[in-house]
Amino acid sequence: MNTNEKYEIADLVIKHAIKNGADEVAVAISDSASSHIEIREKKIDRLQESISNGLSLSLYVQKKYSSHSTNHLKKDDLMKFVEGAVAATKYLSEDEFRYLPDSERYYKGGGEDLMTMDANINTLDPKSKIELARQAENEIFGTDERIISITASYDDSVSSDVFVTSNGFKGESNGSFAGISASVSIKGETGRPQDYWGEYCIHLDDLVKSGIGKKALERTIRKLDPRKISSGKYLMLVDNLAAGNLMGPFISAIYGSSMYQKNSFLIGKANTKVASEILTIIDDPLLPKGFGSRHFDQEGINAVKREVIENGILKNYFIGTYYGRKLNLPPTTIGPSNLVFKSGDKDQAALVKSVKKGVLVTGFNGGNCNGSTGDFSYGIEGFYIENGEIKYPVNEMNISGNMKEFWNTLVAVGNDPYKFGSYLTPSMLFDNTDFSGL
Numbered sequence: 001m002n003t004n005e006k007y008e009i010a011d012l013v014i015k016h017a018i019k020n021g022a023d024e025v026a027v028a029i030s031d032s033a034s035s036h037i038e039i040r041e042k043k044i045d046r047l048q049e050s051i052s053n054g055l056s057l058s059l060y061v062q063k064k065y066s067s068h069s070t071n072h073l074k075k076d077d078l079m080k081f082v083e084g085a086v087a088a089t090k091y092l093s094e095d096e097f098r099y100l101p102d103s104e105r106y107y108k109g110g111g112e113d114l115m116t117m118d119a120n121i122n123t124l125d126p127k128s129k130i131e132l133a134r135q136a137e138n139e140i141f142g143t144d145e146r147i148i149s150i151t152a153s154y155d156d157s158v159s160s161d162v163f164v165t166s167n168g169f170k171g172e173s174n175g176s177f178a179g180i181s182a183s184v185s186i187k188g189e190t191g192r193p194q195d196y197w198g199e200y201c202i203h204l205d206d207l208v209k210s211g212i213g214k215k216a217l218e219r220t221i222r223k224l225d226p227r228k229i230s231s232g233k234y235l236m237l238v239d240n241l242a243a244g245n246l247m248g249p250f251i252s253a254i255y256g257s258s259m260y261q262k263n264s265f266l267i268g269k270a271n272t273k274v275a276s277e278i279l280t281i282i283d284d285p286l287l288p289k290g291f292g293s294r295h296f297d298q299e300g301i302n303a304v305k306r307e308v309i310e311n312g313i314l315k316n317y318f319i320g321t322y323y324g325r326k327l328n329l330p331p332t333t334i335g336p337s338n339l340v341f342k343s344g345d346k347d348q349a350a351l352v353k354s355v356k357k358g359v360l361v362t363g364f365n366g367g368n369c370n371g372s373t374g375d376f377s378y379g380i381e382g383f384y385i386e387n388g389e390i391k392y393p394v395n396e397m398n399i400s401g402n403m404k405e406f407w408n409t410l411v412a413v414g415n416d417p418y419k420f421g422s423y424l425t426p427s428m429l430f431d432n433t434d435f436s437g438l
Helices: 003-019 075-089 119-123 126-138 212-221 240-252 256-260 321-327 348-353 403-409
Strands: 024-040 043-061 064-070 147-165 170-186 194-201 232-238 281-283 306-310 339-341 357-369 375-386 389-402 410-413 428-436
Touching: 003 024, 003 043, 003 075, 003 147, 003 170, 024 126, 043 075, 043 126, 064 075, 119 147, 119 170, 126 147, 126 170, 126 212, 147 212, 170 212, 194 212, 232 240, 232 348, 240 357, 240 403, 256 321, 348 389, 357 389, 375 403, 389 403, 403 410, 403 428
Parallel strands: 232 357
Antiparallel strands: 024 043, 024 147, 043 064, 147 170, 170 194, 232 428, 281 306, 281 339, 357 375, 375 389, 389 428, 410 428
16 A cells, blocks of 8 residues: 555545544554564574554534444445444543644644664565575574573564544655574573673665674673672662663653653653753654654654753653643653663773773563652662673662662763664663662
8 A cells, every 4th residue: 555545545535534534643654564584493483474554533512432443444444434433423521621732833844764664675585585684593503512592583664654634634645674683591500590682773785694603602602600799888870771671660750641640750850850860861862873863753743853861860751641630740752762862972881991890781580660759679680790790690680768868879871872772872881779689
């Protein structure tokens, strides 16, 4: 289905919904194609290819709101779908805050190409995709007698979407993704450690195709025969791959929905210090080839670059139109795009050398964070550091604390942002973190 056909369907749906009693309407139409291939023991263990399309419908009827979706896009089916959706919405309770955004805030078109789409991914034949996964396995298959299993994968996705509202918004967005990964488990004296590595891209020409299996094996071997260390306060260096998990609860706390539901430990903290002064985060939706780049958000609101945290000061919340009205706060955007962190001057290796006694955390295993209080406890795995050197792996330990105090203990950030996601987290060094083990 091409873009013009999607716009024609969206216009038809909007007109029919209004004819049947809707006051305002928003329609999103998407189509996508994706592949997933897994290689195990030199054999294709899984090969999945899918092509899908669908329509999402948001209805505002007599101060009542509902959302619906369907993948039946023939005209007769859609008309019945719309009629039923409008009729059902009339039975809901009124909500005075439910109506479309002010049209002045919409994206009006134009802007630089964000390079979020590479149609060449669709031209890659299945045999080539299989060979890319197979290559990752071949790098390490049979190279170490301790290897128990290897899973090598290739994944990709290409999508195209349009979004139209009854009060004047009309926009399209496209995205693509490709990646190769390998997961390895090996037999040790005290367990069977497992780790992985992956390389991902938006444009196929940028995809790293070699060294993936080797790096996955190296990451797994270094975890052999872990120990525990004595409970106490340690410097904690968090790997850039794991730092996004640690950042998650902090970002969730600045969503408008979390604040309205009283599930945020950062309510009322705008323009106050909420973290160490070395923490600066910018939400940059206009980053070329960014995994979260966009010209407009899910509501059609024009995407702009904005500071989230500046030198530890909370500058902006993520507030969509609806929760902005309920909270009586100015709306910003419904959620983050690319979170870019101000870098320090050291890579992870240099940060390790700066640690006299601490733990390099490379993964979090279970645990939780209380959104309303900020109290957290997480299982961790990683490596014990002494006098600037990694000594041995550690696991079966926990860290605990409170997010409101914890982020003020950040003492250094690396110059090594994670490249394969919308959270471009660097390595992060925290002081006096509570570890429990022996």
